[in-house]
Amino acid sequence: MTEQNKNQNAIGVFDSGLGGLTAVKELNRILPQENIIFFGDTARVPYGTRSRQTILRYTKEDIAVLRQHPVKMIIAACGTVSSALGMDSPVEDMPFTGVVYPAARTACTLTKNRHIGIIGTPATIRSNGYVNAIHAIDPGIAVTAMACPLLVHLVEYGYTNRNNQITRLAAEEYLMPIKKAGADTLIMGCTHYPIIREIIADIMGEHVNLISAGEEAAKYAKKCLTQQHLLTDRTESGHNIYYVSDSVESFRENARHFLPDAADGQVFSLHI
Amino acid sequence: MTEQNKNQNAIGVFDSGLGGLTAVKELNRILPQENIIFFGDTARVPYGTRSRQTILRYTKEDIAVLRQHPVKMIIAACGTVSSALGMDSPVEDMPFTGVVYPAARTACTLTKNRHIGIIGTPATIRSNGYVNAIHAIDPGIAVTAMACPLLVHLVEYGYTNRNNQITRLAAEEYLMPIKKAGADTLIMGCTHYPIIREIIADIMGEHVNLISAGEEAAKYAKKCLTQQHLLTDRTESGHNIYYVSDSVESFRENARHFLPDAADGQVFSLHI
Numbered sequence: 001m002t003e004q005n006k007n008q009n010a011i012g013v014f015d016s017g018l019g020g021l022t023a024v025k026e027l028n029r030i031l032p033q034e035n036i037i038f039f040g041d042t043a044r045v046p047y048g049t050r051s052r053q054t055i056l057r058y059t060k061e062d063i064a065v066l067r068q069h070p071v072k073m074i075i076a077a078c079g080t081v082s083s084a085l086g087m088d089s090p091v092e093d094m095p096f097t098g099v100v101y102p103a104a105r106t107a108c109t110l111t112k113n114r115h116i117g118i119i120g121t122p123a124t125i126r127s128n129g130y131v132n133a134i135h136a137i138d139p140g141i142a143v144t145a146m147a148c149p150l151l152v153h154l155v156e157y158g159y160t161n162r163n164n165q166i167t168r169l170a171a172e173e174y175l176m177p178i179k180k181a182g183a184d185t186l187i188m189g190c191t192h193y194p195i196i197r198e199i200i201a202d203i204m205g206e207h208v209n210l211i212s213a214g215e216e217a218a219k220y221a222k223k224c225l226t227q228q229h230l231l232t233d234r235t236e237s238g239h240n241i242y243y244v245s246d247s248v249e250s251f252r253e254n255a256r257h258f259l260p261d262a263a264d265g266q267v268f269s270l271h272i
Numbered sequence: 273m274t275e276q277n278k279n280q281n282a283i284g285v286f287d288s289g290l291g292g293l294t295a296v297k298e299l300n301r302i303l304p305q306e307n308i309i310f311f312g313d314t315a316r317v318p319y320g321t322r323s324r325q326t327i328l329r330y331t332k333e334d335i336a337v338l339r340q341h342p343v344k345m346i347i348a349a350c351g352t353v354s355s356a357l358g359m360d361s362p363v364e365d366m367p368f369t370g371v372v373y374p375a376a377r378t379a380c381t382l383t384k385n386r387h388i389g390i391i392g393t394p395a396t397i398r399s400n401g402y403v404n405a406i407h408a409i410d411p412g413i414a415v416t417a418m419a420c421p422l423l424v425h426l427v428e429y430g431y432t433n434r435n436n437q438i439t440r441l442a443a444e445e446y447l448m449p450i451k452k453a454g455a456d457t458l459i460m461g462c463t464h465y466p467i468i469r470e471i472i473a474d475i476m477g478e479h480v481n482l483i484s485a486g487e488e489a490a491k492y493a494k495k496c497l498t499q500q501h502l503l504t505d506r507t508e509s510g511h512n513i514y515y516v517s518d519s520v521e522s523f524r525e526n527a528r529h530f531l532p533d534a535a536d537g538q539v540f541s542l543h544i
Contacts, residue, residue, distance in 0.1 A: 043316070043322060043326045049428070049429075049522075050315060050518050051518050053519060054315045054519065057543070149425070149429045150422075150431075150438070156321070157321075157421045157422065159422075165441060166422070166438060166442055166445070169438050173438070246322050246323050246326050247322075247325060247326065249323065250322075250323055271329070
């Protein structure tokens with residue numbers, strides 16, 4: 001395969017569910033000419049309450065799905081997977097990024113009072129992935145991390161209205177310890193959370209920086225592809241193709257919360 | 273295999289997660305001499321938000337796990353699986369029951385005002401499994417059914433205290449339409465729900481009959497085994513053996529909510 005052909009390959013993005021579409025949305029915005037192949041493991045979502053061993057097994061299988069297509073980079077657009085991987089890259093022959101390092105880097109740049117809050121799934125928080133990444137960049141930054149087991153479900157089920165009392169009550173329970181600890185920057189460490197950004201902002205207050213892990217991963221991917229001269233030279237718009245492990249219908253029903261035009265795209269279901 | 277050997281075989285019970293342990297608990301109570309083999313698909317829980325096609329595929333795989341052991345009956349201790357199956361039995365060579373028919377039968381016996389409420393996962397409610405079963409028994413009974421997507425997660429995460437505000441708020445949202453409709457009998461159609469029985473009872477009021485689908489399946493299983501002369505003739509207590517698809521540690525952590533002594537038993541993890 002020539003170097004030029006490789007540049008025309010797609011960017012492969014996977015997630016345990018549909019939260020990774022927040023990364024796809026940002027990729028479409030900042031790299032509109034690129035083709036994206038997305039795989040959402042909707043038959044086994046969520047990963048965030050599973051053991052590390054099971055998460056790593058699923059990760060390997062998800063990457064194998066993307067590798068069935070010509071891809072030039074792989075993004076794990078899932079806080080749980082990225083945290084389970086830690087500093088290990090599961091692919092050797094092409095650029096790879098999770099969401100943890102890009103989000104940690106941005107948070108370290110933005111914090112003024114040197115105190116960062118992190119919210120994520122139980123597996124993400126248990127792994128200390130974000131904490132380790134922040135402390136590898138600057139060990140002098142204070143970190144307050146909270147596991148939020150319910151939030152991913154509240155988002156997947158569409159309890160996302162700014163006035164939803166159940167979501168607000170759950171978010172308050174998770175966020176108040178971080179707010180009280182005084183963090184001025186919050187990493188939304190699961191790619192589902194930006195969907196309830198308004199509720200999170202209401203609770204944390206306007207002065208707190210909210211960092212979307214999926215968006216940061218997309219920006220970081222652009223940087224990697226640019227540095228390695230792997231960007232496409234197409235001038236027309238790229239296409240997104242979606243694969244899911246549960247039904248196409250449930251994708252069409254739920255994807256619009258994350259990426260309004262996703263439901264109009266090409267969507268295929270596969271067994272895993 | 274002689275008839276006598278078959279009688280000494282275990283009862284196989286499976287669930288998408290750990291809710292099925294509510295059926296195991298009842299089996300241990302009413303059939304203390306029987307051995308039980310339980311499989312909980314904890315790596316892929318919950319099933320209740322997946323498509324019917326995916327649920328049926330997982331069901332087949334779960335039954336194959338139980339069939340690796342000598343079992344004389346299979347119980348699908350999962351409202352979602354039982355509803356997806358409808359009147360179809362997925363095994364031909366031994367007795368089988370789901371939770372839908374036994375719970376529907378008991379509900380039809382208990383209701384005085386001939387109005388039954390049903391709560392279940394989205395897949396359970398969408399399938400109309402309980403409604404069809406009730407109307408096959410007595411088409412003149414009114415039914416009010418509500419999907420409760422959050423409840424299974426609230427139970428799995430231990431939000432089960434009678435005073436938990438989030439669980440109470442969610443349960444109120446789901447139950448008020450059934451209460452207003454006037455049902456005098458409520459089928460807790462997912463085997464997770466009995467864990468928050470007190471909250472459900474507080475909302476529905478003391479006069480409403482609460483039916484645990486898992487318990488009814490256990491009672492029905494006893495009836496089947498008795499009729500088919502398949503009960504063990506052992507006099508000592510039977511044993512429970514547990515298999516899970518996620519880690520043994522997470523089983524030990526969570527199983528005690530459903531069955532206090534489950535965490536002390538023999539537990540094995542397997543890939544599916």
